[in-house]
Amino acid sequence: MAEESGPTEWAFGEPVGVGPWPGDWPADDRYDQALLADGDRRNVVDHYRYWRRDAVVADLDSRRHDFHVAIENFQHDHNIGTVVRTANAFAARAVHIVGRRRWNRRGAMVTDRYQHVHHQPDMAALLDFATAEGLAVVAVDNVPGAARLETAPLPRKCVLLFGQEGPGLTDDARKQATLVVSIAQFGSTRSINAGVAAGIVMHEWIRQHADLDLAW
Structure with a gap:
């Protein structure tokens, strides 16, 4: 079979x-x-x-790109599967689950079979990995002082770091990041879905750095 x-x-x-x-x-x-x-x-x-x-x-x-994706997973965030699926669509180098090892794969629609997914036990381990690989850490969170994603140049070699639905990134993650960016919002909601936010930021990296002639 x-x-x-x-x-x-x-x-x-x-x-x-x-x-x-x-x-x-x-x-x-x-x-x-x-x-x-x-x-x-x-x-x-x-x-x-x-x-x-x-x-x-x-x-x-x-043909994978030079960005990685990382998401903190301290409350079994159900958006991780969506993040993995989107990372596969944009040919991310790898996805890193920071915190709890177990995650809900339903939203990945089996794309985790084709996408490299790694576990990092904590933020220190992710930062050590990023340093060893020469990757800037770009934290995504709507907090005061964050640069606008829409106008900020994203590093070509980087880890795009996302927090969980609701609490967002931990303070330690934001403090250790090379760059913190936020997504412009215009409505009444305080935040947008973590899986949606990840897709927006990954696509912005694609817009800035990818060779669109290689897209399917």
């Missing part, structure tokens, strides 16, 4: 994707023979249809 047979990445509705490969099978060893025989119902772009999972990851590794 294939590593992922059937509509494993979609919880409801009609099966998606493509059916069995029509005609002669490709000889390229990136292709999974079970997927070629049974069809590929995974949530992947057409470029990766019928590919083995490890082949997809290897190809993504050759």
